[in-house]
Structures are given as structure tokens and as C-alpha cells.
Amino acid sequence: MLSENLIExxxxxxxxxxxxxxxxxxxxxPRGSVVAxxxxxxxxxxxxxxxIAGVMKAKHGEVRxxxxxxxxxxxxxxxxxxxxxxxxxxxGALFTDLSVFDNVAFQMREHTDFSEAMxxxxxxxxxxxxxxxxxxxxxxxxxxxxxxxxxxxxxAIALDPMLMLYDEPFTGLDPIAMxxxxxxxxxxxxxxxxxxxxxxxxxxxAMEVVDYVYYLSDGKMVAHGTPDQMRNSTDPLVRxxxxxxxxxxVAYQYPSRTLVDDMRLGA
Amino acid sequence: MLARTAASIRxxxxxSIDAVLRLGYAARFIARTLASSGTSVKRPRLVVxxxxxxxxxxxxxxxxSGLFVGMVLGLQGYQTLQTYGSESALGVLVALSxxxxxxxxxxxLLFASRAGxxxxxxIGLMKATEQLSAMEMMAVDPISRVVAPRFWAGVISMPLxxxxxxxxxxxxxxxxGVVLIGVDEGSFWSQMQSAVDFREDIVNxxxxxxxxxxxxxxxxxxxxxxxxxxxxxxxGATTRTxxxxxxxxLFLDFILTAFMFRGV
Numbered sequence: 001m002l003s004e005n006l007i008e009x010x011x012x013x014x015x016x017x018x019x020x021x022x023x024x025x026x027x028x029x030p031r032g033s034v035v036a037x038x039x040x041x042x043x044x045x046x047x048x049x050x051x052i053a054g055v056m057k058a059k060h061g062e063v064r065x066x067x068x069x070x071x072x073x074x075x076x077x078x079x080x081x082x083x084x085x086x087x088x089x090x091x092g093a094l095f096t097d098l099s100v101f102d103n104v105a106f107q108m109r110e111h112t113d114f115s116e117a118m119x120x121x122x123x124x125x126x127x128x129x130x131x132x133x134x135x136x137x138x139x140x141x142x143x144x145x146x147x148x149x150x151x152x153x154x155x156a157i158a159l160d161p162m163l164m165l166y167d168e169p170f171t172g173l174d175p176i177a178m179x180x181x182x183x184x185x186x187x188x189x190x191x192x193x194x195x196x197x198x199x200x201x202x203x204x205x206a207m208e209v210v211d212y213v214y215y216l217s218d219g220k221m222v223a224h225g226t227p228d229q230m231r232n233s234t235d236p237l238v239r240x241x242x243x244x245x246x247x248x249x250v251a252y253q254y255p256s257r258t259l260v261d262d263m264r265l266g267a
Numbered sequence: 268m269l270a271r272t273a274a275s276i277r278x279x280x281x282x283s284i285d286a287v288l289r290l291g292y293a294a295r296f297i298a299r300t301l302a303s304s305g306t307s308v309k310r311p312r313l314v315v316x317x318x319x320x321x322x323x324x325x326x327x328x329x330x331x332s333g334l335f336v337g338m339v340l341g342l343q344g345y346q347t348l349q350t351y352g353s354e355s356a357l358g359v360l361v362a363l364s365x366x367x368x369x370x371x372x373x374x375x376l377l378f379a380s381r382a383g384x385x386x387x388x389x390i391g392l393m394k395a396t397e398q399l400s401a402m403e404m405m406a407v408d409p410i411s412r413v414v415a416p417r418f419w420a421g422v423i424s425m426p427l428x429x430x431x432x433x434x435x436x437x438x439x440x441x442x443x444g445v446v447l448i449g450v451d452e453g454s455f456w457s458q459m460q461s462a463v464d465f466r467e468d469i470v471n472x473x474x475x476x477x478x479x480x481x482x483x484x485x486x487x488x489x490x491x492x493x494x495x496x497x498x499x500x501x502x503g504a505t506t507r508t509x510x511x512x513x514x515x516x517l518f519l520d521f522i523l524t525a526f527m528f529r530g531v
Contacts, residue, residue, distance in 0.1 A: 053404060079406035087404040093397035107405050110412075165404075 003067055006031045006163060006195045007052060012061035014047060014219075021047050022219045025061070029212075034189050034196040036206045039216035040241065045199045048216070049165055052197065053085060054078040066162065083111055086156030086194075090168040092148035094140040100127070100151050101136040107158045126154040129191075130184060146177025153184055163195050164188070170202040178202070182209045203242050207231070215241065293489045300418050300488070303411035313416040314423070321382040321417070321484075322424030326431070328381055329374055333365075333432035336373060337439025340364055344440070345448055357450050358459035361440030362433075366463060366472045367528065370433035372520050375479035377432075378425055379512035383487035386417055387508040390491030391501035414492065418484050425480025426473050433472070471527045478519055483512045 007029035014022040022044045029035045037045045050056045051063050054070045063070040068081060094103050104123045108114055114122070127133045130150040140148060149169065156164060166185065170178050186209040189196045200206045207213070207227040215223040215230070215238055223230070223238045230242055237249045256262060307314050344360040390413065393399050399409045437459075444450040463469065487508045494504035 055400075055403070079408075082404060082406040085404070087401070089397045089401055091396070093401035095398055095401075096393075096396070107407075110405065110407050 004030055006066055007197075008062070008064040009048075009052075010062040010064075012048075012051065012058045012063060014044075014051060014056065014058050020219060022051075022058075025216075025219075025221050027214055027221065027224070029195060029197065031195050032189075032193060033211045034186060034198065034209055036198045036200060036210040036213045037216060038199075038201060038203065038206065038213055038241065040201060043216040044219040045216050046167060049167060049197065049199045052163075053087065053165060054081060083159065084161055085163045085165060086158070086161035087165040088149070088152050088156045088167065088169055090171055091145070092140075092152035094143075094148055094151055094155070096140050098140075099136070100132065100138050100140070100143070103140070103151060104136075104155045104158055106155065111159065122158070123154075126158055127151075129157070129188065130154045131180070144177075146173050146180065149173065149177070149181055150184065153181070153188070157188060157192060157194075160192055161194055164197070166196065166198040166200070168200055168202075169198060170200055170205050178205050182206075185209050201241075203244070289493075292493070293485070296489050296492065297485050299410050300415050300485075303408060304415045304419065306411040307415045307419050313412070314419050317416045317420030318424055321378075321386070321420045322428060325378060325381045325424070325428055328377055329428045329432050330435050332373065332377055333370075333435030334439040336369055336432075337361060337365065337436030337441075338443045339439075340369075340436065341440035341443030341448075345444055345450065354444075354450050355454035356458055356462075357440065357444045358437075358455035359462040361444070362437055362459045362463050363468060365433040365436040365440075366468045368520070368524070370436065371429045371472050371475040371479055372516060374429040374432040375425065375476065375483060375516045376513055378421075378428060378480075379483045379487070379516065380509055382421065382424075383483045383508050383512050384505045386421070386484070386487040387491040387494070387505045388501060390414070390417075390488060391494035391496075391504050394492065394494060395496035395498075395501060414488050418488055421484030421487070422477065422480045425483070426476040429472065429476035429479075467528075471523075474527075475520065475523050478523060479516050482515045482519060486512045486515060 005028040007027070009025055009027045012022055012025040013020070025048060037048055039045045047056070051058050052065060052070070054065075054073060057071050065081060066084070068077070070078070070081070073081065094100075095106065098106065101123055104126050105119050108119045108122060124133055124136065127136055130153050132147060132150055132154065135143070135147065135151070140151070143151065164185075169181050169185065173181065182205050185196060185198065188194070198206055198210060207230070210227060212226060213224060213230045214221060217237055223233060223235050225233070230238060233239060233242070239245070240249060259265070340361045341357065344357050344364075345354060348354050348356055348360065390399075393409075393413065399413065402409045402412060441455065445452045445455050490504040490508045490511070491501075494500045
């Protein structure tokens, strides 16, 4: 029987050498939900995404995806799991030597025995879903940032994944492109019956589309809740992040000696 | 003074350890490339595509350079041979110089600058723009999909380019020696035919160019794959490809020549 949660993370610790990145992370992500992992730059959210995708393995604790313990999988097992995942990278990461069509068809050609006629139909359907059917003949260099992100999304959903991972999907986009991407994340999630994890620090856009938010700070899970709970949170750290306050628990000044010492005012 | 000496010794030691570590990493990289070559065999179109980029697009520079090198050999050779009254041996001199040495070595140096640097820059930029990570996320191994086809394309195209370089060089020598200076055409070709040995000269030349092909392509691919994912990192890796490949070619040429042409 399928577990209600697609992702279950229990007490995960991860470090680069001796530098701890994640400490004591536990979270669950139910099937069919859209969940945001938020936090300031360097808080460990992309590392957490990589642990879920099996790019890196947790030193301590458990990362389970669809019941499989990712820590224990070998390369073949990880690749098998990843065939059921799609990932949209921060700037699209389209293959620059392939056209839009070939980018979307890439996974189909690599992992299936579909005929070219069937691949053509499927690619056109995926491109239609992101509104870029007419751009199938263009090269990535001919696309705007927003279009590249949409093609990357079409490529990521090429094989109807059970899990979609979005790494900073809104970075560097204009408001219109940002609205299109956030709308697509929500729409595709329900249309494909997939589960989505959005790693972002774009609070307002993400809050509109996600069902639940996990907030990371310094590699620790400091808060979680629905978007409304996060907006109304009294936790100073969450408030500073959600309302973009310049100073607060995350200090404006980089740690330094006192102003008196640095300016030699006492001399 | 003592502290400075100790620091410099430590620096040398640290750089040596780094170099050995990198060499080990490069050895593991080539072993993984060879082990992941199944896709290149099953899908030869991947290799053919890369053959176009590494081989066909290098043809112009190889052919033009071969022609000029052959013409220079014709001129210089004639000057020297004339002193001993052996102008008729011009064909032999041109052919042996090209087939044994200049063909494999100069074409490999040109290959490293033209195709090797392009391979490094391409793979380095694929890494910097997360294309390799995207491939891994799609459960496609970048070593078997991106690196191995390029490796085999480089290894296949290098001996072919060297052969074309030598053929064009012989033609250049013929143009200068026979057409321009007036050396007897019959003796130019017949002496060349009798002096150039298939096993000793041509096969050895092909072996050399094959070894250079492996070395240059290996270095180029490794530098690209190992490049720090920044603009500076990719430019540094491209420079290292050309420098390291050139030194490797000349070093390997010495070693191979010492083994191949002893007492011949």
C-alpha cells in the first residue's frame, strides 16, 4: 500500500567535510502537494533538494522517496528513481546544442523506445502545456529567460514524473514571466497528479502557489506551516524573511570589530 | 630565513601532492570513460556527430598547414641535398620527415589547439551552466553520453588527420621540388616509394598519431570536466589543455621515437 507521504525525511545531518550544512532536518511531503522550502541564501535548501534527488547522501538520518531509502541506493537505483523525477534548474540548464524540440525529446529518446512520430506528438503536447508549441524549432540562445524556464519545465515533465523539483524557479524573471511560471507549477501539479517541491527565496510568488512551507535557517528547520500561518507568524526570523526587513535576527552588518575600533576613534 | 625555507618546501610538497591527486583523478576519469563507452558503440551516431566537430572542422587548418610544411621541407631539403648532389632524394626526405615525425606531431599540436581547446571549453561551459547536472538529474550519465563519444571521435580522427597532413605535405614538397625547382619527377616518386617502408615508417607514424589522439583528447576532456564552473575556471582549463597537450605530445614523441626507430 502506498504511503500517504511521498517524501519522508528523518533527523538528517549533512556536512561538507567538517562544515555542517544541515542539522536535524525532519519533514514530510504528502503526495499531490506543492511544498516550498524557503530560507536565505546559504541556509541549506538547495542541499536538501540534492539529498532528495540523491545527488548527495545524508551522513546521518533517513531520506525516503516513495518508500525507498535514498541513502542506501546505488548509482543504478538512484538513476531508476530519478527517471520518475523531474527537475527545473535555476536558469533552465537547457542543452545549448539542441533545439527546443530536441531538449524536450531528450529523455524520451534516452529512456524509451517510442517511435519518432510518437515523440513528436508528446513533445508538442508538452510544449503546448507551457505555451511554447510555436517555439519548437528555436535554439536556446533565441529564447528569453522566461521562455527558457518554460522549456525547461516542459523538458522536466516529459516523462510525467511523480515528483517535480524546482530550484529557484523565479530568480531573475520579470513579473509577467514569474506569474506564468508560478501558474504553471500549480496547474501542472494538479494536471499531472505529481508532487512538487519548490526551493525559493521569492516569498510572495511562492506563497501564492504552495500548500505548505518549510523554513530553513543556518541548516536547521526553524518553522513550518501553511502560507497563512507563515504570514501571521510571530517568530522574528520568519517575519524578517516574509516581510523582507533589512535588519533583525539576520544581522544587516557582517560580523566585524566594533565601529570604534575600526575607525580608530579611541586613538 | 629558516621559516621562509620551510614554508617554500611545504609549498612544493603541497603542490606535488595536488599534482599526484589530480593525476589519479585523471586516471580514474579515463577508466570510467572507457568503461562507459557502451553507449558510443550502441549509438554510433553520437560518435559520428562528434567526428564532424573534431575531425571535419579541423580539416582546413590541417590541410593548409600540411601543404606549407611540405613546401618548406621541399625548399630546405633541396638546399641541403644539393650540397651533396643528392637532389633526387628530395622525395625521400620530404616523405620520411612527414610520415615519421612532422605529420603526427604537428597535426597533433594543431588538433590540440583547434579541437582540444574547443572540447574543454564546451564541456567546461556545460558544467558551468548546469547542463551536466541536468543530464544526471534525467538519469543520463554525462560520461557515457557526452564524454565517451567525444573521446572516441578524437581518437579516431587524429590518425586520419595526421595521414591527410602527411599526404598534403608530400604534395607541397612535390610542388616546390618538382614543379618549381625542377627535380626529376621520376626519381622524386620512385626513391620515395623504395625508401618509405610500410611497417617501419607508415605504421609507426599511425601508432604515434593514435597515441597523441588518446593523450590530447583525454587531457581536453578531463580539463573540461574538472574545470571550476566559472568564466575564469573555463578559460584557465582551456589554456591548460593547450599547454599540457603540447608538452605531452612532444614528450610522448621522444619516448615513441626512441622505441620505434632504434638503429633504423
